[in-house]
Every structure is written in structure tokens, then in C-alpha cells.
Amino acid sequence: MREEKKITGMGAIPHDGGVAFRVWAPHAERVSVIGSFNGWDGGKHPLQAGENGYWYADVAEAQVGDEYKFLLTTEKGELKRIDPYAREVTSSVGNAIVHDPGFDWQGDDFQFAPWNELVIYELHVGTFNDQDDDNKPGEFASISARLSHLKKLGVNAIQIMPVGEFAGDRSWGYNPAHIFSVEIAYGGPLAFKQFVKRSHQEGIGVILDVVYNHLGPSDLDLWQFDGWCENDRGGIYFYNDERAITPWGETRPDYGRGEVRQYLLDNALMWLTEYHVDGIRFDCTQFIRTVNGVGTQELPEGWSLLQWINSQVAEKFPGRITIAEDLQHNSWLTRDVGAGGAGFGSQWDAMFVHPIRLAVTTSKDEQRSLAAVRYAICYRYNDDAFDRVIYSESHDEVANGKARVPQEISPNDPKGWYARKRSTLAAAMVFTAPGIPMLFQGQEFLEGEWFRDTVPLDWDQKDEFHGIVRLYRDLIRLRLNRDGFTxxxxxxxxxxxxxxxxxxxxxxxxxxxxxxxxxxxxxxxxxxxxxxxxxxxxxxxxxxxxxxxxxxxxxxxxxxxxxxxxxxxxxxxxxxxxxxxxxxxxxxxxxxxxx
Missing domain, CATH: 2.60.40.1180 (Golgi alpha-mannosidase II)
Known part of the structure; x- marks a missing residue:
């Protein structure tokens, strides 16, 4: 078959005449695709070697819904690998599924709010609204069941913690095993598309959290994918020296390798193209742009990768937002790429959350610093007040040794007067200071304790503290100038x-x-x-x-x-x-x- 007749794309590409398969495995000696369409027989459908380590085959017998893997013959023997570009998997350690990319997006003409009129609500799919079965995490459909609450509250953007397929059924999501596949325990890719469309119908945009600073580290078929590695590290998708090391394992992608850069760009663009998400939040960008997260050992290729992704998003999807979680004094993240910046639309602002939380959790009035509160209100990274996302609670701020704000204020009485008064004081600062305001799930009804991926929100509190919910609703209404005088x-x-x-x-x-x-x-x-x-x-x-x-x-x-x-x-x-x-x-x- 001549090269120009080959179907473009990576992974499994369904078409009228079957399914085309393409995979990058530069150190493999032979590659074949095995699956339910050929009895898992490695001799029936070999892939042909192409340039730069790519392998390709067009299989007439394969169709949407078939399960498959790649069988790689290497110096280390035969390796069965899940497709790195798999849009759907049976589980993090199962098989890839030939995914039907078709979806009825008809009528989805949603317009994302201008950034100065955004109100973001961060949530975790698995705990936002749990199923009746305590052994199952929440799903996309269970979020849809609460969209009326969010719409009435006034938020116009949901930020979802990562949904890439991870090990097991419960996780925060920051351990992605398959970044192109949607977590099956949440309902999988079709359910996510249905959820995005439903959110748009309610006037609510969807921002997705992605993890590119490390992968896995468990259930990671990308590890030594085609058998090759150096220093007993990760192989072709990862750095194979000390740059591999992150706080979450030695699985930092190799941002200097063109195929890996393309892999990460393709993933970011997939969410915007195939899932119609309205924005992307990048986890821990300091571990993409530096080796150690504090800037003493830069990763220039990581910085240029962020610039490339943001440039492509801005060019192809104007109006969509990209958000960095860097939590450093770094104004370059939200400067234009043309000016040498990374090109993010906004970034999470540690300069706001920490002074505000301290101001309301400090027990003695005389120890509160209003100078620190002023600093939090006025802090800017650049000339745009909305290049920062401001909040008093986020998934990071209410776990890892910290708790929800009412709990921090009154550990022995987190529903009491002091907890209610001072937590809502913090909320009022979030909605009146310049920036993009963000809530964390349940904040509007005084969710206590700390965030865990095994404990669902206590929705009974929505009724118990209906007045506090109204306070948040009134603040959001004023923040968005719904009545025309603010x-x-x-x-x-x-x-x-x-x-x-x-x-x-x-x-x-x-x-x-x-x-x-x-x-x-x-x-x-x-x-x-x-x-x-x-x-x-x-x-x-x-x-x-x-x-x-x-x-x-x-x-x-x-x-x-x-x-x-x-x-x-x-x-x-x-x-x-x-x-x-x-x-x-x-x-x-x-x-x-x-x-």
C-alpha cells in the first residue's frame, strides 16, 4: 500500500473498510495487532514498519467494539501492550477497545463565558454524588443529576479532577495509566461526552484537569514500551536519567523527544476536539518546566512544550481557557508566548489562598494580618486581573494534612457559629477580589473534615445549611452582575x-x-x-x-x-x-x- 493511501492518526482508527492501526515502537523487531477479531493470533495481522519507528496495518476484519492489544517482538522477548492512544480500555490492566469516535453533538452551540465572568466549581467525579451502592464511586451521570443545584448556585464552569484511566476504581486521578481513555468506573468515554453536552445545555462549561508532569506510576503499559530503556528506567516515553525523577515516581515524560511531545499535544487537543471541553487545567506545571519543582534545574523542553500546547489551543480553539497549577511567583506562565511566556490563560494563585485561609483560621483577632489580606486582594501576575484563579478551598488545600476551612477554624465545632462566620468571610473575599473565583465541591454547604476519594459529599447538608447555600448564591449573583448594578x-x-x-x-x-x-x-x-x-x-x-x-x-x-x-x-x-x-x-x- 502506498504511503499516501494510509489512513492518518494514531492508535485504532475505524473507517468504512475496517480499522487502521498505528503505533510508535522504534526498538521493536516485529509488531502485530491481536484481538477479538483474530483470535488473539499474532501471526494474522502484522504491522509494516515505516519511518521513525512507526508501524501500520489496515485490518478489514476489525470493527468498533473489538478488543485488541499490540504484540511486540523485542530483544527482551514478546511484549503485549495496550495501545498508548487507546480511546477506551476494559480496565487499566485489561485490553484496548476500538472506540467509536462518533457522537451526536447536534445543538451543542455552547459559548464559554468571558474569563472575567467565570465562576468555577471544582469537583471530583467519584465523590461528588455517590451511587446508592457504597462500593461504587460516583459517575458522570450522577453529576448530571446535580446540575440543577450548580445552575441555581450560579456557577458557569465545572472543573473536573482528572478522568484519565487510573489503577483501580477510586483515586484522585493524578495517577493516569492511560491518558487518552476515560476512567471506566466513571462511565467511560461515551458517558463523559453525554455529560459535557448535558452541562452545556444547562449553560455550564467544563474544564478538565490533566496530568503531564508524570504518568502512572502503576498499571503503566508505557513503561519500557518496546523493551528499550537506559539505566533501568522507563524507555521511549520517559526520561532515562535523573530527569525522570518526580515526587510521584520516576515517570516524567521525555519532553525533548518529538514523538512524546506530539503524544501530549494530541491528548490536550483530543479533549477539546472530541469531548468539547471548554478548558484544560494543567497539574503541577512546575514539574514540567523544572526538574525539582523549584526552578534550580530548568527543563527548557518542558517550557517549550507548554508554549506549544497553549499556542495550538489558542489558534485552534479561541476562547477556551488553559490554567496552570504552578503555585509559584511566576508571571511568565500567563504571559503571551510571543513575549516569551508559557501562554496560559490563567493560573491558580497561592498568593491569594494562603493569606486568606490564614486570616480566617487564626483564632485570635489580634493575630490576623489585614496587610496580608490586602496583599492577597491586590496581587497580580501581569496586567490582567483575571490571569489568576482565586479560592479558599481546592482539592490540595483541603487534604494532605489540611482540612476544609470550617474544620480548620473550629476542629471541635466545624458547623458552629465561628466556622460559619469566618468561612463565609473567606468566601466573600473570593467573590469580591479581582480574579476568577473557584469553589471546591460542598463548600457551599459547609462540607467538613478533609477530602478523601472514598468519602462522598454529605448532600443532606445542602438542606441543613440552605441559608449558607443562599449566601453563596447571592455572592455569585453579585459577582456576575446579574442584576446590573455590580x-x-x-x-x-x-x-x-x-x-x-x-x-x-x-x-x-x-x-x-x-x-x-x-x-x-x-x-x-x-x-x-x-x-x-x-x-x-x-x-x-x-x-x-x-x-x-x-x-x-x-x-x-x-x-x-x-x-x-x-x-x-x-x-x-x-x-x-x-x-x-x-x-x-x-x-x-x-x-x-x-x-
């Missing part, structure tokens, strides 16, 4: 103009273009007692309506409904403004004003 919360600009360390009050001004229905003033009291007759500056004269009071009793029966009211800003310089007003604010509370 446009400033979607804007680029912030000024922290009042900071009282003694009385623990901070106030800041948010605006987009400025003026009525745009200017927003946020006042936060980080003190256990109310502040009455409190004078602060305002950016304009006249009436300022109170749009939100986190102390409202409707949010919880034992909130005080402190008599905070609309205020009138009168002439008289204060806090650098020519106008001032007198207000009252409850303990551990936030007020939001606009005109």
Missing part, C-alpha cells in the same frame, strides 16, 4: 483604600469603567465584635445601596442581622476620597455597596 466586580480595577489593623476592618473599591451601577465598595470586618458608627471614605457622593450583608439572619438562624443599612456619602475627605459615610457592620461580616 459591574465593578467583573472589572480590572481594585483599590484597597481603608485598612485598620487595630479594629480589623478593610475596605476596597472595585470598578470596570467607573460610575453608577459600576463602582462597588466592599467592607469586611475581621473582628469578633460589631463595628458601629464606623466612618470610611466613598468614591462618589449620594446614596449607596447595601446589596449584601453576610450577617443577615436569613443565611443562618444565629446570625445577628446586625443593623447594616444603605448609607449616604457626604462631602468630607476620608481615606483619600472627597466623600465619606457612616456605617455599621456585624462581626466577621462583609458588606457590599453600589449605587
Amino acid at each position: 459591574r465593578g466586580l467583573c472589572g480590572q480595577f481594585t483599590q484597597v483604600y481603608h485598612l485598620n489593623e487595630e479594629r480589623k476592618v478593610i475596605a476596597f473599591h472595585r470598578w470596570d469603567k467607573g460610575g453608577p451601577e459600576d463602582d462597588v465598595v466592599v467592607v469586611a470586618n475581621f473582628f469578633h465584635g460589631p463595628q458601629d458608627g464606623y466612618v470610611i471614605g466613598f468614591p462618589a457622593a449620594g446614596a449607596w445601596k447595601l446589596r449584601f450583608n453576610s450577617d443577615w439572619q436569613g443565611y443562618n438562624d444565629d446570625f445577628h442581622s446586625h443593623p447594616s443599612t444603605d448609607v449616604v456619602a457626604e462631602p468630607g475627605e476620608c481615606d483619600g476620597f472627597p466623600f465619606h459615610a457612616v456605617l455599621s457592620i456585624g462581626p466577621y461580616s462583609v458588606l457590599i455597596f453600589s449605587q
